[in-house]
Structures are given as C-alpha cells and as structure tokens.
Amino acid sequence: MLTIENIEVTYYHTVQALRGLSLEVPDGKIVTLLGTNGAGKTTTLKAASNLLALENGEVGEGRIFFKGQSVLSIQPDRLVQQGLFHVREGRRIFTEMTVEDNLIAASYALDRRKEKPDYDKVYAFFPRLKERRRQIAGYLSGGEQQMLAFGRAMIARPELILMDEPSLGLAPKIVEEIFGTIKRLNEEDGTAILLVEQNAGVAFGVADYGYIMESGQIVMEGDVAKLKNDKDIQSFYLGMSEDGSEGRQSFRDVKHYKRRKRWLS
Amino acid sequence: MGQFAQFAINGLMSGAIYALIAIGIVSVFKATKVVNFAHGYLIMFGAYFYFTFSVVVPGQEWAPAWLASWQPDWLLAAKEGLPMFSPMGAVLDWVANLPRILFGLVGALFANAVVGLIIERTLMRPLMGQSIFAMIMVTVGLISIMSGSAQLIWTADAANVPYIAPNMPIRFELFGTMIFIFGTDLVNMVIALLLFGGIVAFVRFTKGGIAIRATAEDSSTAYSMGISVPKVFSRAWVLASTTGAIAGAILATRNGISPSLGLFGFSVLAIVLMGGLDSYIGVFIAAMSVGVMEAMTQWQLGGDWAEIVPYVAVLVVLIWRPHGLMGQKEVERI
Numbered sequence: 001m002l003t004i005e006n007i008e009v010t011y012y013h014t015v016q017a018l019r020g021l022s023l024e025v026p027d028g029k030i031v032t033l034l035g036t037n038g039a040g041k042t043t044t045l046k047a048a049s050n051l052l053a054l055e056n057g058e059v060g061e062g063r064i065f066f067k068g069q070s071v072l073s074i075q076p077d078r079l080v081q082q083g084l085f086h087v088r089e090g091r092r093i094f095t096e097m098t099v100e101d102n103l104i105a106a107s108y109a110l111d112r113r114k115e116k117p118d119y120d121k122v123y124a125f126f127p128r129l130k131e132r133r134r135q136i137a138g139y140l141s142g143g144e145q146q147m148l149a150f151g152r153a154m155i156a157r158p159e160l161i162l163m164d165e166p167s168l169g170l171a172p173k174i175v176e177e178i179f180g181t182i183k184r185l186n187e188e189d190g191t192a193i194l195l196v197e198q199n200a201g202v203a204f205g206v207a208d209y210g211y212i213m214e215s216g217q218i219v220m221e222g223d224v225a226k227l228k229n230d231k232d233i234q235s236f237y238l239g240m241s242e243d244g245s246e247g248r249q250s251f252r253d254v255k256h257y258k259r260r261k262r263w264l265s
Numbered sequence: 266m267g268q269f270a271q272f273a274i275n276g277l278m279s280g281a282i283y284a285l286i287a288i289g290i291v292s293v294f295k296a297t298k299v300v301n302f303a304h305g306y307l308i309m310f311g312a313y314f315y316f317t318f319s320v321v322v323p324g325q326e327w328a329p330a331w332l333a334s335w336q337p338d339w340l341l342a343a344k345e346g347l348p349m350f351s352p353m354g355a356v357l358d359w360v361a362n363l364p365r366i367l368f369g370l371v372g373a374l375f376a377n378a379v380v381g382l383i384i385e386r387t388l389m390r391p392l393m394g395q396s397i398f399a400m401i402m403v404t405v406g407l408i409s410i411m412s413g414s415a416q417l418i419w420t421a422d423a424a425n426v427p428y429i430a431p432n433m434p435i436r437f438e439l440f441g442t443m444i445f446i447f448g449t450d451l452v453n454m455v456i457a458l459l460l461f462g463g464i465v466a467f468v469r470f471t472k473g474g475i476a477i478r479a480t481a482e483d484s485s486t487a488y489s490m491g492i493s494v495p496k497v498f499s500r501a502w503v504l505a506s507t508t509g510a511i512a513g514a515i516l517a518t519r520n521g522i523s524p525s526l527g528l529f530g531f532s533v534l535a536i537v538l539m540g541g542l543d544s545y546i547g548v549f550i551a552a553m554s555v556g557v558m559e560a561m562t563q564w565q566l567g568g569d570w571a572e573i574v575p576y577v578a579v580l581v582v583l584i585w586r587p588h589g590l591m592g593q594k595e596v597e598r599i
Contacts, residue, residue: 105487
C-alpha cells in the first residue's frame, strides 16, 4: 500500500529531519511508528501525504510510493481522493464550523469518485456526534473532537489512514475507546493504518508490525509480538525495569541507553 | 425629518457601494488570510476597463456605429417632441447607450478577472506556505505597480463614462418633504445589495462555501481533505476582481474616472476593519453606518467634516472591539 524508500527530508534547506528512512505499510494491516519527541514521526507522515511543501520542507533523496505511484508528484487534494487520508496531529478539526460542516468538508475527498458520502455511518459509529451535529466543533470535548477527526476520515473512505498521535491529550479511558475504534476501522473496512504514537503500550495493543525511530532513522523493526519482548523496548518505551522487578532503578543503570542511542545513530 | 430621511437615503446608497467594494477585501482575506491593500487599485482597473470598453472601443472608427449609440427608428420616433429633462427622455438616452454599457460591463468583468488571476497565479501562489506578512507586503508593492501602469496605459486624464442605469430623477414625498434621488444611484444600490446577499448566501449555505471556510481556518488540513486550496485561492481573487470591476464601473459613473480612484480602497479598508475582516455581515453593517454617518456629517457640519468623522468612529469601534464589530474571535475551548 505505502512504501517509503530511504527518504531524507530537510526544512528550510538546512534542518535535516529524516536521514534515510524506510518503511512499509502492507494492505489491510496496522503498522505503528514509535519514537521520542523530535524523532521525525510527524515529518514522515507529512512526507507521505505530500504536505511538506507548505511548511518549507523538502524531500531530497528517496522515494515514496502509494499504490505503486510516487506521491511526490501528486498534490495533497488528489492524494486523498485516491485513498490516502491523513489524520493530523492535534486533530486539526475546523473549530469554527459545525460538526456537520466538518464532515461535509471531508466529502471533498470523494470528488472524482462515484461514491457518495455516508454520514449515517459516521453517526452510527459515534452516536455522540449525531447529538452534537449542529454544534460548533471547537466546543466539543477532546474525545469528541478525536471522534470527529475519525469521522472525517471515514467519510473519505480511504484505503490507508495516516494517524498522528490519536491519544494526544486524552484521558486513559478515552484513549482505550479511540484505539477500539482504530481496530474496528481496520477490521470492518480493511483500511490499512500507519499509526504514529508516543504511547507504545496502547499502540502495541492494536498494531501488527512496528517501527522504532530515533533522530530521523528507523533503529528497530519487527512484529509486535517480537518487539514487545525486546529488552530495550521494554525499558525505554514500555516503562518496565530491566530485570522485570518493580523496584526503582538507579540513573547509572539507565545511562547505557544514552551510549546505545549514540551508537545507533 | 424629511431632510433627515433624504440624507439617510443618500448615506445608504453610498454605503451599499462601500459594501460592494468590501466584498472583495473580505473574500480574499477569508480564503487566504491576506489583507489586500491593493484592492482599491483593482477597482481602479475595473473602472478603466469599463471606460475602455464603453467609451474608447465604441469611439474607434472600426467599431460598428450601433455600439457607440444605438438608434433604431422606434427610438428616434419616441424621442421626438419630448421636453428637456423628462424622465422618459432619460430612459431613452439610456436605451441608446445600452449596447456600450453592456459591452463595457462584460468587458470589465472579464478583463478584471484576468488581472485578478494573473496576480494570484504569479505573485500569491508562489508564496503559499510562506508567512502571510510576505504576501501582504506584495499587495502593498502592487499599489505602485498598478497605479503606475494605469497611468501608462490610460494616461492620468480624468474622463467620463455612461451611467449604468437611466439617470432620471425620482421624487416622492416623505414626512412632508420632497425626497429626491437619482435613478442610477438606486439601481447601483440594488446591484450592490443583490451581489452582497448572493455571496453571503453562497458562503453560508453551499458546499463551495464550506470549502472556503475550511480553507480560511486551516488551509493545509483543508488541502489534505481533498479541498483544492489553490482553486479556492484563485476563485477568491476572481470574486474580488469581478465585484471590484462592478464597483469600479459604479464609482466611475459617480465621480468620473482618474487614477485617484484607487485611494477609495483605503477608506473601505477602514470600514472592513471596523466590521471585522472576516465577517460579511459585520462589514455590511459597518459600510452602511459609515455611509450614513458621512451623509449626516455632511448635512450637519459640512463637507470638510464628512471626510473625518466616520473614520474617527471607526477608530472608536476598533478600540472598543479590536476584532471589529462581528469579526471572528478564535474559538477557545471551554
């Protein structure tokens, strides 16, 4: 579905954000991309949906293919019409418009296709949105806004959703609901999902395959089952202590991480 | 009371034209977040195009005679024996001018749309994604380019153009005083109000309007949802330049035509700020009230004051409400 080959991205011709990153999202699978702040996760997604040009970013080397076509020559509006939907970081709903108008705006993704927007499906999925249909979207709660962001994605009937930190700023209970939705989207419609997360625990709960990135590169990849059992991932991403005990760790024991990180990059 | 009504009506009529000009500034701002300082000069171009297609072209030797003055037999027969300054005579004069008026308006609409598209394509689009400030500065630069090139193309001489509607006087009694208005002013007002209403309805109630509002709020997200943002941008500029062409033609019939027409854009910019840059309704209220205030100060204090008083009111409003009367404040989540 989506193949990213060895891309390098620079902002303003000077700041290098990605340094030869490659990853692949197969049809109908959920792939998660984990990493610390500033690792370049969001940049990767923006490169894939061709939004970098609007932010002075540029893909220098490397290629990105969506359904066998290079995305770099396709404008973002055409890309979503071909089935690649980007749910952006911080949800980015249109706060000054009503819930309904937000969904109608997403129906532009169906232009040049025969399909009609299915608003009822969204409202059946999220009954809460139906109640608040005529409300200004900016006054929804964070969880409801995330539902709306998903709702917009569903209207567009994508084959691949790029999802940027859906858990951002939400309570654990809501996060659980949201990830349930992600799983459902994937299972019911067969939508492939590239999920960027900081919360490795929940991401591993739904994903089939995972990539770990650090300072603009992939440093580790594998099936989720394998990643979950990796010692480093357990201690750096899942917050478990090295020997599995609950006790506190001294800083000296963690320090090797820094060394390791330097070695990796 | 009758006097009051007369000046109020005069005020509303000039207010409607302010509103028509303001549409262009608001549309471009809503879609692209750029305050177009050069809008007045876009209007001036519209006025000159109207002049070109309704006066210069019909005056050429190769132009057919009916274009300059249409005089079928029945028109000449009807004109026969009419007294001077009769309303009927004004209408008949207008009919004789009709071909060149229509030619002028259509020509101005097309030519100005092309100018708007060229500006958007060559100056604004390459700056997409850069800071808005850069684009605003480009519009400031455009002022010099446009006023300079207008003088090169059309020279700086003042000229007159035919009225858009029959210019017959209309008299009626209100509160015991005779009210007196010109037919052409009334038609101008109706045109301005219809255009304004149509555009507001389009932005509010249609899918195309949703695309504009979505682009206004977050253009890159709109882009990534299938809305063609470049198309929204160029449509906004076309809308601004075509409504500007009509406003220019109207202004040219009222005040004659000269390069100083462009200055009009600045007073309208103040009105737009007062109404709230992104609110059609607020801008409409502001345009109407400035129009009426101007007429009232002219009546009570004389023409010298009419230039200042309304704009002092604009300043007061801005201090009281920095976003303008009905400008969108950011929606803060509670």
